[in-house]
Amino acid sequence: MSSSIRILEVGPRDGLQNERITIPTDAKIRFINNLAQAGLEEIEVTSFVSPKWVPQLSDAAYLVPSLPKGPKYSVLVPNLKGLERAIEVNVSRIAIFTAASEAFTQKNINMTIAQSLDVFEQIVLAFRKEQPDGWVRGYVSTAFECPYSGKVDHESVHNVVDRLLAMGVDEISIGDTTGVASPTEVRHLTRHLLQTIPITKLAYHFHDTHGTAIANTMSALDLGIRAFDSSAAGLGGCPYAPGAAGNLATEDLVYLLEREGLSTGINLDSLSKASIEVLAILGRHPVSKSQIAQFSASETSPK
Amino acid sequence: MSSSIRILEVGPRDGLQNERITIPTDAKIRFINNLAQAGLEEIEVTSFVSPKWVPQLSDAAYLVPSLPKGPKYSVLVPNLKGLERAIEVNVSRIAIFTAASEAFTQKNINMTIAQSLDVFEQIVLAFRKEQPDGWVRGYVSTAFECPYSGKVDHESVHNVVDRLLAMGVDEISIGDTTGVASPTEVRHLTRHLLQTIPITKLAYHFHDTHGTAIANTMSALDLGIRAFDSSAAGLGGCPYAPGAAGNLATEDLVYLLEREGLSTGINLDSLSKASIEVLAILGRHPVSKSQIAQFSASETSPK
Numbered sequence: 001m002s003s004s005i006r007i008l009e010v011g012p013r014d015g016l017q018n019e020r021i022t023i024p025t026d027a028k029i030r031f032i033n034n035l036a037q038a039g040l041e042e043i044e045v046t047s048f049v050s051p052k053w054v055p056q057l058s059d060a061a062y063l064v065p066s067l068p069k070g071p072k073y074s075v076l077v078p079n080l081k082g083l084e085r086a087i088e089v090n091v092s093r094i095a096i097f098t099a100a101s102e103a104f105t106q107k108n109i110n111m112t113i114a115q116s117l118d119v120f121e122q123i124v125l126a127f128r129k130e131q132p133d134g135w136v137r138g139y140v141s142t143a144f145e146c147p148y149s150g151k152v153d154h155e156s157v158h159n160v161v162d163r164l165l166a167m168g169v170d171e172i173s174i175g176d177t178t179g180v181a182s183p184t185e186v187r188h189l190t191r192h193l194l195q196t197i198p199i200t201k202l203a204y205h206f207h208d209t210h211g212t213a214i215a216n217t218m219s220a221l222d223l224g225i226r227a228f229d230s231s232a233a234g235l236g237g238c239p240y241a242p243g244a245a246g247n248l249a250t251e252d253l254v255y256l257l258e259r260e261g262l263s264t265g266i267n268l269d270s271l272s273k274a275s276i277e278v279l280a281i282l283g284r285h286p287v288s289k290s291q292i293a294q295f296s297a298s299e300t301s302p303k
Numbered sequence: 304m305s306s307s308i309r310i311l312e313v314g315p316r317d318g319l320q321n322e323r324i325t326i327p328t329d330a331k332i333r334f335i336n337n338l339a340q341a342g343l344e345e346i347e348v349t350s351f352v353s354p355k356w357v358p359q360l361s362d363a364a365y366l367v368p369s370l371p372k373g374p375k376y377s378v379l380v381p382n383l384k385g386l387e388r389a390i391e392v393n394v395s396r397i398a399i400f401t402a403a404s405e406a407f408t409q410k411n412i413n414m415t416i417a418q419s420l421d422v423f424e425q426i427v428l429a430f431r432k433e434q435p436d437g438w439v440r441g442y443v444s445t446a447f448e449c450p451y452s453g454k455v456d457h458e459s460v461h462n463v464v465d466r467l468l469a470m471g472v473d474e475i476s477i478g479d480t481t482g483v484a485s486p487t488e489v490r491h492l493t494r495h496l497l498q499t500i501p502i503t504k505l506a507y508h509f510h511d512t513h514g515t516a517i518a519n520t521m522s523a524l525d526l527g528i529r530a531f532d533s534s535a536a537g538l539g540g541c542p543y544a545p546g547a548a549g550n551l552a553t554e555d556l557v558y559l560l561e562r563e564g565l566s567t568g569i570n571l572d573s574l575s576k577a578s579i580e581v582l583a584i585l586g587r588h589p590v591s592k593s594q595i596a597q598f599s600a601s602e603t604s605p606k
Contacts, residue, residue, distance in 0.1 A: 179596075182562035183521045211555040211592035212562070215518035218486045245592045252514040259485035259515070285588070289514035293482075 005262045006042065006227040008137075008173070008203065009035055009250055011275065013044040013076055015235025016056050018246060021282050025059045029066050034274035035232060036071045039266035040250070044074045044095060048082035064089045074137065078109070083123050093135040094127055096120045096169070100157040101146030104177070108141075113160060121167045128168065138164040139205065141175035144185055154192040161197060171203055173229055176216065179209025179245065183219035190223045203227035206248045208234060213248035214256050221260065228253060233275035234287050249288030251275070268294060308565045309345060309530040311440075311476070311506065312338055312553055314578065316347040316379055318538025319359050321549060324585050328362045332369050337577030338535060339374045342569035343553070347377045347398060351385035367392045377440065381412070386426050396438040397430055399423045399472070403460040404449030407480070411444075416463060424470045431471065441467040442508065444478035447488055457495040464500060474506055476532055479519065482512025482549070486522035493526045506530035509551045511537060516551035517559050524563065531556060536578035537590050552591030554578070571597060 051058030074093035077083045098116040099105045105113045143157045161172050204220050206213035231247035254266045272294040354361030377396035380386045401419040402408045408416045446460045464475050507523050509516035534550035557569045575597040
């Protein structure tokens with residue numbers, strides 16, 4: 001099994017999108033630059049969603065051209081209108097977002113899964129025409145449980161993944177959107193998907209709502225998965241339970257991976273400092289245990 | 304493998320011992336009673352340590368006889384003097400505390416490991432004379448890393464466990480005292496110990512300082528370990544990094560176990576309510592992700 005590991009940092013997009021306070025564009029640029037300096041090589045920086053729906057990310061078209069060169073930046077593209085705006089600023093990596101639960105897709109993007117896949121097929125085709133070497137990732141959320149309809153079966157996830165790969169999506173990120181899954185569920189779903197899907201096509205996107213995200217990551221690592229999404233400082237919260245933890249914190253992920261002997265190239269101290277600045281703007285306390293330990297240990301750890 | 308699982312709740316002892324504020328005895332009794340009502344069947348309630356060293360637990364001799372009948376209560380006994388005090392109040396379950404790291408044992412209890420084991424042998428003999436059917440558990444802390452001398456090898460842990468079992472200790476709780484271990488380390492140590500030690504003799508005591516405690520629990524569960532220590536609300540902090548997380552929170556442990564299909568008999572809502580009262584007295588915010596989710600979800604989760 002490969003020892004090379006990829007972290008896709010989603011804090012600036014998935015994190016800030018779910019925070020109530022809008023961060024000034026300059027602070028976002030500084031944040032993204034600090035993340036890059038800390039060693040993050042893949043960062044999802046914004047979404048070309050309608051500013052009416054997500055005012056926190058309404059500066060997308062101004063933000064993207066202002067970013068420092070270096071990391072691979074991706075952006076979320078919800079529809080053809082969003083793709084047009086993304087192409088105008090020469091984006092070469094996009095992400096599209098659907099779900100394995102029919103009820104969630106309806107409530108979240110007001111389409112059936114089938115309709116959303118039809119739209120994505122148009123997006124992918126149009127994007128490839130502009131960026132033949134571009135990269136497309138597909139999010140499949142609610143892969144374990146749906147907040148509206150409960151348990152989601154493996155076949156439903158597998159079918160959506162198959163459709164996305166058939167239309168030429170490069171990587172699929174499987175999401176535990178409500179952060180409820182436990183390691184054995186991750187093992188079962190992963191084994192199901194790996195029956196037909198190449199392991200290099202799969203990433204996981206865990207939420208830490210009930211504190212299982214690191215254990216779930218370990219479960220996927222054990223089966224050879226080598227790509228994980230996370231959000232600096234766990235930015236993002238959980239839209240279904242205000243105050244509760246949302247995305248897996250990049251700090252916790254980096255600690256696990258490094259301690260497991262998988263080199264991430266990320267400096268945990270620099271990363272913790274980068275995200276604490278944003279927490280301060282948001283008026284939020286840190287929730288990542290590794291981030292908290294990072295700050296307290298430097299003062300008082302016995303040596 | 305057995306599907307029956309044991310949780311040993313250490314919040315009232317290991318938790319409160321490491322908090323700066325001393326909880327009034329009446330509040331402790333209420334807390335322990337609430338834990339019992341929530342379904343916890345084994346609770347370590349206090350330590351018969353010198354009140355000079357741990358004023359937070361100086362009410363031990365008053366607390367123990369005041370507890371409601373029902374759960375199995377245990378107490379920590381650091382020395383023969385402590386044992387005398389414990390026997391006076393008719394304690395039938397005791398715990399003793401040593402470590403796998405020589406440097407830690409010296410700094411923490413001012414003895415070599417060998418000296419501490421000699422003392423424990425006297426304690427166990429004296430205790431058995433008073434309570435022939437009594438139960439003794441032995442803590443082996445710093446089983447992975449020592450805050451003073453770094454990595455601890457498996458042989459050192461194994462030797463201490465062997466000595467404790469040889470003197471008739473009933474259960475050994477292996478501690479990741481600084482909360483640094485990751486799942487593969489837990490797997491390796493567990494496999495090493497299981498070469499000669501019956502699995503029913505082993506428990507784990509994880510700290511969540513870097514967010515790996517639940518993943519480590521899963522690693523031990525996968526190898527068949529069925530006894531875990533935890534502290535309601537993660538009470539206790541980490542004495543080596545103030546502000547950082549300490550003991551694994553019982554709420555997070557219960558969530559994992561139940562989701563893994565291992566019935567704990569514990570009501571997560573009642574447990575969360577029991578410990579939030581104590582957090583309020585301590586002036587602390589909750590840190591257990593399951594506990595936080597428990598409170599936020601009840602208000603806003605879509606159904």
